[in-house]
Amino acid sequence: MIIIPNNEANEPFVNDALMDSSMSFRKISLYGRSLFITNFSSTENIEYIPIKDAMVISDGLYSRKVKKDSTNVTVGNVKIGSGKLVIAAGPCAVESEEQLMEIGERVKEMGADMLRGGAFKPRTTPYSFQGLGVKGINMMKKVSDYTGLPTVSEIMDLSYYKHFDGNIDMIQVGSRNSQNFALLKFLGQKGMPVLLKNGMGNTISEWLNSAEYILSGGNGNVVMCYRGVRSFEDSTRFMMDSGAIPVLRERSHLPVCADPSHPAGKREYVETLAMAAVASGTDMLEIEVHNNPDEALSDAKQQLDFMGFSKLIKKVRKLKEIVG
Amino acid sequence: MIIIPNNEANEPFVNDALMDSSMSFRKISLYGRSLFITNFSSTENIEYIPIKDAMVISDGLYSRKVKKDSTNVTVGNVKIGSGKLVIAAGPCAVESEEQLMEIGERVKEMGADMLRGGAFKPRTTPYSFQGLGVKGINMMKKVSDYTGLPTVSEIMDLSYYKHFDGNIDMIQVGSRNSQNFALLKFLGQKGMPVLLKNGMGNTISEWLNSAEYILSGGNGNVVMCYRGVRSFEDSTRFMMDSGAIPVLRERSHLPVCADPSHPAGKREYVETLAMAAVASGTDMLEIEVHNNPDEALSDAKQQLDFMGFSKLIKKVRKLKEIVG
Amino acid sequence: MIIIPNNEANEPFVNDALMDSSMSFRKISLYGRSLFITNFSSTENIEYIPIKDAMVISDGLYSRKVKKDSTNVTVGNVKIGSGKLVIAAGPCAVESEEQLMEIGERVKEMGADMLRGGAFKPRTTPYSFQGLGVKGINMMKKVSDYTGLPTVSEIMDLSYYKHFDGNIDMIQVGSRNSQNFALLKFLGQKGMPVLLKNGMGNTISEWLNSAEYILSGGNGNVVMCYRGVRSFEDSTRFMMDSGAIPVLRERSHLPVCADPSHPAGKREYVETLAMAAVASGTDMLEIEVHNNPDEALSDAKQQLDFMGFSKLIKKVRKLKEIVG
Amino acid sequence: MIIIPNNEANEPFVNDALMDSSMSFRKISLYGRSLFITNFSSTENIEYIPIKDAMVISDGLYSRKVKKDSTNVTVGNVKIGSGKLVIAAGPCAVESEEQLMEIGERVKEMGADMLRGGAFKPRTTPYSFQGLGVKGINMMKKVSDYTGLPTVSEIMDLSYYKHFDGNIDMIQVGSRNSQNFALLKFLGQKGMPVLLKNGMGNTISEWLNSAEYILSGGNGNVVMCYRGVRSFEDSTRFMMDSGAIPVLRERSHLPVCADPSHPAGKREYVETLAMAAVASGTDMLEIEVHNNPDEALSDAKQQLDFMGFSKLIKKVRKLKEIVG
Structure with a gap:
């Protein structure tokens, strides 16, 4: 599961929300943005992720759902x-x-x-x-x-x-x-x-x-x-x-x-x-x-x-x- | 094996030669030429085909060996x-x-x-x-x-x-x-x-x-x-x-x-x-x-x-x- | 869609029900039973088949859903x-x-x-x-x-x-x-x-x-x-x-x-x-x-x-x- | 190319012959035998290998040509x-x-x-x-x-x-x-x-x-x-x-x-x-x-x-x- 803060300003809030949850996660920086990766793959339980300031994407980082425009x-x-x-x-x-x-x-x-x-x-x-x-x-x-x-x-x-x-x-x-x-x-x-x-x-x-x-x-x-x-x-x-x-x-x-x-x-x-x-x-x-x-x-x-x-x-x- | 007379004039001679041989053959007309087809597939025995006025081709009629130019x-x-x-x-x-x-x-x-x-x-x-x-x-x-x-x-x-x-x-x-x-x-x-x-x-x-x-x-x-x-x-x-x-x-x-x-x-x-x-x-x-x-x-x-x-x-x- | 009457006695009722419906069907006899075949493939619309005395199966006649025991x-x-x-x-x-x-x-x-x-x-x-x-x-x-x-x-x-x-x-x-x-x-x-x-x-x-x-x-x-x-x-x-x-x-x-x-x-x-x-x-x-x-x-x-x-x-x- | 001395006693002679030749080789010990491996793969030139006391095998070490009996x-x-x-x-x-x-x-x-x-x-x-x-x-x-x-x-x-x-x-x-x-x-x-x-x-x-x-x-x-x-x-x-x-x-x-x-x-x-x-x-x-x-x-x-x-x-x- 990829979690992408809606904007950079929200990043600390997303980080805190994930810290508060029981789930293990990892933060990476990719294409100039901060992203959070969890090993939590089931889409059924998205609602348990206490995040309103982020997109939650169950596809890969390679996907156009994560990054719409083509990469150079x-x-x-x-x-x-x-x-x-x-x-x-x-x-x-x-x-x-x-x-x-x-x-x-x-x-x-x-x-x-x-x-x-x-x-x-x-x-x-x-x-x-x-x-x-x-x-x-x-x-x-x-x-x-x-x-x-x-x-x-x-x-x-x-x-x-x-x-x-x-x-x-x-x-x-x-x-x-x-x-x-x-x-x-x-x-x-x-x-x-x-x-x-x-x-x-x-x-x-x-x-x-x-x-x-x-x-x-x-x-x-x-x-x-x-x-x-x-x-x-x-x-x-x-x-x-x-x-x-x-x-x-x-x-x-x-x-x-x-x-x-x-x-x-x-x-x-x-x-x-x-x-x-x-x-x-x-x-x-x-x-x-x-x-x-x-x-x-x-x-x-x-x-x-x-x-x-x-x-x-x-x-x-x-x-x-x-x-x- | 495909046998192609070198020119139309030679066709009867090729036909006779094949008749004289023990091999079974079939004559078809394709792309305006007469061709002889035998079920004889081994290339080893080409020498037994008593033909000097023809090309002997062991590839298919589809092949560029039989017809060089592209077909319309x-x-x-x-x-x-x-x-x-x-x-x-x-x-x-x-x-x-x-x-x-x-x-x-x-x-x-x-x-x-x-x-x-x-x-x-x-x-x-x-x-x-x-x-x-x-x-x-x-x-x-x-x-x-x-x-x-x-x-x-x-x-x-x-x-x-x-x-x-x-x-x-x-x-x-x-x-x-x-x-x-x-x-x-x-x-x-x-x-x-x-x-x-x-x-x-x-x-x-x-x-x-x-x-x-x-x-x-x-x-x-x-x-x-x-x-x-x-x-x-x-x-x-x-x-x-x-x-x-x-x-x-x-x-x-x-x-x-x-x-x-x-x-x-x-x-x-x-x-x-x-x-x-x-x-x-x-x-x-x-x-x-x-x-x-x-x-x-x-x-x-x-x-x-x-x-x-x-x-x-x-x-x-x-x-x-x-x-x- | 295969429709199998629950027992032979029900067969005429199933036949009538299918006749009453708008759907085209075909009756065949297979392995000693009468079966009805419709070209109606969507399982969503099963409810529109007016049949209570039959099984409706959306798998093939080859399937164990249609015939449980192995065929000789x-x-x-x-x-x-x-x-x-x-x-x-x-x-x-x-x-x-x-x-x-x-x-x-x-x-x-x-x-x-x-x-x-x-x-x-x-x-x-x-x-x-x-x-x-x-x-x-x-x-x-x-x-x-x-x-x-x-x-x-x-x-x-x-x-x-x-x-x-x-x-x-x-x-x-x-x-x-x-x-x-x-x-x-x-x-x-x-x-x-x-x-x-x-x-x-x-x-x-x-x-x-x-x-x-x-x-x-x-x-x-x-x-x-x-x-x-x-x-x-x-x-x-x-x-x-x-x-x-x-x-x-x-x-x-x-x-x-x-x-x-x-x-x-x-x-x-x-x-x-x-x-x-x-x-x-x-x-x-x-x-x-x-x-x-x-x-x-x-x-x-x-x-x-x-x-x-x-x-x-x-x-x-x-x-x-x-x-x- | 694998070169296998006919018996252990011949091994030094095979080694010398390979040394005399211009070819690079490597000696390994496998399944209790000494073998020589050359990167020389063409079988055409076997005659240039100055060896009479060995078998020359152009298949792999995995092959039954190198070892006939099954390995434990x-x-x-x-x-x-x-x-x-x-x-x-x-x-x-x-x-x-x-x-x-x-x-x-x-x-x-x-x-x-x-x-x-x-x-x-x-x-x-x-x-x-x-x-x-x-x-x-x-x-x-x-x-x-x-x-x-x-x-x-x-x-x-x-x-x-x-x-x-x-x-x-x-x-x-x-x-x-x-x-x-x-x-x-x-x-x-x-x-x-x-x-x-x-x-x-x-x-x-x-x-x-x-x-x-x-x-x-x-x-x-x-x-x-x-x-x-x-x-x-x-x-x-x-x-x-x-x-x-x-x-x-x-x-x-x-x-x-x-x-x-x-x-x-x-x-x-x-x-x-x-x-x-x-x-x-x-x-x-x-x-x-x-x-x-x-x-x-x-x-x-x-x-x-x-x-x-x-x-x-x-x-x-x-x-x-x-x-x-």
Whole structure:
């Protein structure tokens, strides 16, 4: 249950009323407002809450019932959710400083807003390339400083956070950790923006509840990144539901990103999936781009080359103008 | 195995060669060419086919290996697949002549190209409205004659065909009959255009093989209509995979339609799903539109009203100009 | 809405009351009782039904609310649902009289109760063996007469019914026709027992509603045959949910069959799937058995040989004694 | 690539040969043997490995190609995989010492072999009961000391390990962390037995690769616990595929556990799912049992009461005797 004082002046009264009640509660500050969270979930007993100066909401902090207007998340000099399509591009995995510098410079020239790159890689088998780790993070920092592009990179365990802090601008939580609640709670304690992917076997409700783990810690800088779900179809890698974005829009104020690279599984389909995502209203795209995709150490089949990315970015920018 | 003579002049030689071989074969005429079909599927034994004047193809008639250029399907005065977005609109079920006439006139005014309407309705339970049957077909004919819009309506059993013949311009095979092979074979013997939906639990490969049942009878007038598939997500009715259209495009020359109404399940999402489908390259849209959706006898929640359709058609037409 | 007179004597009064009301209804005879069916589905308006001598049930005829005790379905000399495990065995497809006779005699010796065999085969592609058709039906009849085993065979269209009538003891509706409502309604008009498989993309509710199409015509001889559903798992052909049987048991009085051959997709797994189905309470098993599986014209990988079937039948019979 | 010296005496020669080659490798000790692991995955280049005294295997350590005989995992005085059905029972969440002591004593009396109980709970929303944490672990230790039952409890992050070490006998990795590779790698460095659940959206191959993360660190004490997967069926909570156990058996030497409580979602189905799992060959069952299920702080609907568990354990023990 979320309890929102009608105005800041009422906050102490609400606090007192909750103190007087028998219920345990927690106060957080989110999007510039003070909110009270109780673990009291039953709506039947709302009347027992001795509060007249507040709204009582039984939906999540992610919900438009709590915050009507769409949220912007700021990452460096980039604002996600403000109307302009934000495009993060870069390699699946950071492989070397030269590689990353070349990719960073080229995607910037072509109009990318952010640099993506994996330093810690969650690979299905332990024998696949696991990423450069801390070295990769340092390369991201260097290329970011040089190009001016803010960065996004995936975290795999909360103990890695110290490497990200101050070096990476936005932390990505991948599909496999989308219900790693220990990690999500930890990130809720930090202010750093989070790009939260959906679990490949999760519903939208479960995904929004994963976001709630971050928001309820007081960190409202969450962007929901849709990367498709598991299905029986075997001609693509994951199924990318065009219904996901309108459902998210309706149920949540959080900005939305789409990752067309993973569901495509094959570079020939990436542009079409990106177009569909923009047409259905995404605020951001995250695209895998590699200087030499066929030789990539991971996801070789789905990464775009520079020519493919250049073509894609022109088309999606033009489309965004139309769909607004 | 499909055997295609290199040119018409060679056809008798190919025929003779196949006669001389021990293999059983069948000759059909498709897209203006003569083709030979054998039930011989193993590619290992191609060398035993005594043919030098033909191509031997172990993929389906739906494949771009058999026909490289995209196919157009003509329905009345409408050409599906020719570059212009074709929009079929109308009620889920025909409910009365007045209702259908009003809808037909209004969607025509707004720019629809075809009229859709169900006379025989495959409803999950036997106690739901089952459609007006033959009467509904006759109303479709009347409204078509009046408005000039060609019609599409669903068939549920091959024995109903006599009612469609001469009255309806395009036969729809619904999701629940997408692997009703007796029906598909029957339609393969007729020339009437078929709008073939995917089975809700079928892969794209299975769906293309359903089309093959029609094509291999000599009827090449098949449009593939994607209506989403089953998934674990419960916030929409079916999952609409944005990967489906690019996969179909790559693997088949047949034109593609998208039905955003059924996967949406809720009218608020229909426009967004339609936009995504157009952005990913659909040739046609089939949209449920009702004069009074809340009172509709079926699919009440997902049918658009006239205002909703008017808004949708403007947006998708504008989008089509951009995506080409 | 199902309206069941409290006793036979009250039936005319209930009939009169319904006549007096404005509602349309239909009387059927099912399981030796007279029932009235209305298309009136809203439970809110029950009070408007002017009936005091009847139960008004808003669930299906398949439901235990309509019939509390489990139903037995009699096929020839076999009773399905009576406590004894009924086993139907035989080839995926009838290939020749010799083949079928050999299989029929052998599976009978080993203890099978019924003979299964496909004459009309719903194959994913039109170029796969489509079955022997009417000839296959006649072979089934001949082997049944010789061995005394009642038969079950799949129908693909209602127009084929004439070939089954008098020749086959139980009609199978396959997964691909599980929502072919024209066929189901037709079979509801006949008394012949039906083995109704679930659609590969259907929920249990949808499947029970497919049974309702048959029951509501007055044919109560329906056995629900679970054959697995579509999923993302690729190491078997379909996913066989052990929850399906207890859910069916709870929600319906109809007897339950399990088909372990199709979900297994591979003969090595068939016995284990059969054991699981018996342990979860199935009344019947349908097993594909072939005299020479590796050379079978269809489903070669999943058919058991005689040795495999002999081993399976001993194990499942022994298990059935324990689970009761 | 796994390289296994033909006998211990050859191990130094294999080591030298690998040193001479340009390839990076790692030596581990697993199941009493020395193995070499290279990140070299292509089987094409096996000839370049200068080894004649070893087997080169391109499958995982989980595979029967690496270890033919089934593995036993010892947890306290219990041996999992040795033929006797091991049953772990206890509450979803530890709620108090009294509750846990009562449950521990009662399930022991009824024949349970191990005590399960969650101290750290991965709940879909942050407002649900999150478990007693370290206190819950201490209660598990106390009840285990008193009853003599070894314990299994879920870990949610590698930083919690210190609380488990010495207090809990077997660490459970839940569905939501089944691809938390940082955690899996960490557990591979420890010797403690791991009960590894499948991710709700993962294939069996992916799950086995998760086990590989643990095995490749040198910890061979992994039990695979199947808890069902996501599907479109809504009458149970997860779909429990009876094919999963035979597939695991065929592909891996690791022992198998089944969790019927989570897929059932409803206590009425738990026994049937447990029976199916035993009939399909599980080595172990993990069952949620509560002293007062309707008042449970989590998973109230699916936990068994003592009477239900008493009935279940008798039936599955009897069944196990038959199926062997």
